[in-house]
Amino acid sequence: MEPYVILKSVLMFIALIGAFGYFFTKVTRLYKIMMAVDGEPKPFVDKVGVRIKILFTDVLGQTNVRRKLLPGLAHTLIFFGFLAIQPHSLELMVKGVIPVFDIGHSLPGLYKFYLFTADILGFFVLVGFVYALYRRLVIKPDYLTMGRDANLIILFTSVIVLSFHFINAFQLMMPVKADGFSYAGVFPVSEVFASVFGLGALSQTSILIGYELFYYIHIATILGFLIYIPGSKHLHLLAAAPNVFFKRLKIEKAMKKTDIEDEEAETFGLGRVQEFNWHNVLNLYACTECGRCEELCPASNTGKPLSPKKIIHDFKVDLLDQSDLLLNDKKDEIQPIMREGSELTSDVLWACTTCRSCEDICPVNNEHLDFIFEMRKNQVLMEASFPLEMQETFNNMENQSNPWGFSSDSRADWCKNMGVPLMADKSQAEVLWFVGCAGAFDDRGKKISQATTRVLQKAGVDFAILGAEESCNGDMARRAGNEYLAQMMIQQNVEIFSQYKFDIILTGCPHCYNTIKNEYPDFGAEYEVVHTVDYFNTLIKEGRLNINAKDFGALTFHDSCYLGRWNNIYEAPREILKKANAGSLIEMDRNKSTGFCCGAGGARMFMEETIGERINNERAKQVVTSGAAIVASACPFCATMLNDGIMETDQQIPIKDIAEILDEVTG
Ligand code: SF4
Ligand code: SF4
Structure with a gap:
């Protein structure tokens, strides 16, 4: 064997062992860090088959990434192209150490098909990068990280792909192998490289030198990239697939319940x-x-x-x-x-x-x-640190079980003389309507509750409310971090629920809906919970509500975050509105899963908003831009926030809850 081949073999062996050894050391450290944290782990794995399928669709199929069209397509091209050239790069590494390694030549048909595909897909990486560079240098979206890391990664991968094509191009210029294996026709893109750069005019010595030069550039860049990955943002190349594999399978999610009774707990929540x-x-x-x-x-x-x-x-x-x-x-x-x-x-x-x-x-x-x-x-x-204004809200919830501090005894005052039965009087009903604090105390919410009452009565629903026995559902306190207070109110409701007989719990507030449906089971209360939009839609379908559509004009629906993104309810409200409105149903640019928040969730309703533009004002501007004559919503908090936002514009666009619209169109 030639001395150069022996030297190359030794060099490659040392480089590969060094780079892979360093890579595995860094990855092992990252794994150890992951295992050294103390937080209560999630349940390990369920539904392995489903999760493997998700890996194929979300990671290999790139469905998540392609939700954003052009960047998604560019990422898909880069992902598949880069993946496609890796076996060839691996082959080159092994050949560098073991020069006689020639697995491809023993399966020439398959090998040529692979090389042909990899050569084309490799070029797609460059196409993807052209778009990535255009985005970084021309479009420059604010949310994109423009740091050294991202630029280095683009440089690394571009060099890897370009050198891959040059290696192939030089390979094409070499004489046919002794075993008769020819690369002719298997590198369609690299052939263009060869012709553009005039490689055909080079001597065989120059071709050999060129091949070796790009070989070393290719391998050195790959090994450099390998070393760089674990410490860079491209760690996601290793972690994204397992992260997707362990993802939550359902959209609905509960906030983690903390064992506040645990006397041995040194801390609660996440502080370190x-x-x-x-x-x-x-x-x-x-x-x-x-x-x-x-x-x-x-x-x-x-x-x-x-x-x-x-x-x-x-x-x-x-x-x-x-x-x-x-x-x-x-x-x-x-x-x-x-x-x-x-x-x-x-x-x-x-x-x-x-x-x-x-x-x-x-x-x-x-x-x-x-x-x-x-x-x-x-x-x-642990720190008693929260926005000052929340202190009063916490006190109100603790003392009166509602964030405004109205007397809890007056919880049913909104429905005086409306013939709304109390559970305390009936002890059983088909529907337990959990009215919620906004529906019971807030002026805007009370109107929605009154409309809901009339709709339920028109449909002949057997329902009852808890009245003064109802406590705040706990959402605000929990999302504001006050788990003690939230659990206190949740326990009170759970206790009251257990005293009555009912088939379902109905709520008109997405926050009550989400908490009772998804979080109360952790407190032993598992009930069928239905939001009014789903319930009304069913009543309409069953013929219990007769609609005489009215022309509200161009109507748009504002998706509540806790109904949509938290619970995947997007269609029922739109189905109702299509029937109730003789005019058109239009969508705002940000709708359904990309719907823009009204600004009230996460207890923000009860906090000052002093930095930047008010979120509800921004949403109101989006309403105006849509050209809507009226906005429908399905959350009392959204109705208030949108109303306040619209008042800041020069428009007069009414905000109506779906219950109010249905009240108008049903006899
Ligand atoms: S968390 Fe990271 S990966 Fe997920 S959307 Fe934000 S920036 Fe992208
Ligand atoms: S406000 Fe921002 S950070 Fe908070 S949930 Fe919405 S998108 Fe996420």
């Missing part, structure tokens, strides 16, 4: 990085920094300091910065996440409306709210 659970850490590793979450976030969009992308990034940086303490059993020296100099300030934490736009759009299925909820819990329960 060791309190993450392993799935949280996987979320951090999986983030691609694509910025889609920030693009849709109502807080980011209205000038608040909150960016869901940055939160995830900052958590990751903090975790890795403090990982030595984590791994060396010095957890007691770990600094709080919200500390002097930290960019995660209380203005960031409390700006979130919990709308879930970020989670819904995230291509790797990150769950930002798992972090935000737990951090709020920690701030309230």
Whole structure:
């Protein structure tokens, strides 16, 4: 064997062992960090078959990524192209160490088909990069990270693909192998490279030198990339697939119940990085920094300091910065996440409306709210730190079981003389209507409740309410981090529910709906919970409500976050509105899963909004832009927020709850 071949073999062996060894050391450390955190882990794996299918659709099929058309297509081209050239690169590495390795030549048909496909798909990577560069250099969306990391990755991968084509092009210029194997016709794109760069005119020596040169460039860049991945944002290449595999299978989700009775617990919620659970850490590793979450976030969009992308990034940086303490059993020296100099300030934490736009759009299925909820819990329960104005709201909920502080005895005053039965009088009914605090005390909400009553009465529904026995559902307190208070109110409701007989719980408020349906089961209360839009839709379909459609003009529907993104209810309200309105049903640009929050969720309804533009004003502008003559909603909080927002415009667009619209069109 020639000395050069022996030298190359030794060099390649050392380079491969060194690079892969370093890569595995770094990945092992990341894994150890993931396993060293103390947070209560999620249940491990269920429905493995379903999860494997999701890997095929979401990761291999790139369905999540392609929800954003052009960037998604570019990512798909890069993903498949890069994947396609890897076996060839691996073959080149092995050949570098073992020159006689020639597996491809023993399966010439299959091998040529693979090379042909890889050569074309490899070129697609370059096409994808052209768009990626255009986006970075020309479009420059605010939410996209433009750092050195992203540019280096584009450079690395471009060099890998270009050198791949040059290797192929030089290969084409070499004489046919002794075994008769020819590369003619298998590199359609690289053949163009060869012709464009005039490789055919080179001597055989130059061709050999050119081949070797691009071989080393290719392998060195791949190995450099390999070393770079675990410490870069491209860690998602390793973590995204497992993160998707372990994702929540249902859209509906409950906030984690904290055992506040646990006397041995040293802390509650998330205050330091060791309190993450392993799935949280996987979320951090999986983030691609694509910025889609920030693009849709109502807080980011209205000038608040909150960016869901940055939160995830900052958590990751903090975790890795403090990982030595984590791994060396010095957890007691770990600094709080919200500390002097930290960019995660209380203005960031409390700006979130919990709308879930970020989670819904995230291509790797990150769950930002798992972090935000737990951090709020920690701030309230451990640090007694929360927006000042929430103190009064907490007091009101504690004393009167509603956020406004109205006397709890007056909870049923809204329906005086309407013939609304109380559960305390009937003890059983087909429908237990959980009216909620807004429906019982807020002026706008009371009108919606009165309309709901009339609709139920017209349909002859056997229903009853709890009246003064009802407590706040707990949503506001929980999402504001006050788990003690939330659990106190939840327990009171659970106790009252257990005293009566009913088939379903009906709610007109998406927050009551979500909490009772998805979170009360953790407190032993498992009931069928139905929102009024679904219930009314069923009544219409069963012929129990007769509609005489009225011309409301161009009508648009504002999706409540807790009905839509939290519970996947998008169609029922639209079905009702199509029947009730003789005019047209139009959509705002941001609708259904990309619907823009009204600004009230996550207890924001009861907090000052002093930074940036008010979220409800921004939504009101979107209403005006849509050209709608009227807006329908299905949440008393949305109705109030939108109404306030519209008043800030020069338009007079009425906001009506679906119950109010149905009340108008039913006899
Ligand atoms: S839940 Fe909504 S407001 Fe909160 S970070 Fe996500 S997108 Fe922003
Ligand atoms: S959290 Fe998800 S949506 Fe947000 S930047 Fe990371 S990958 Fe993109």
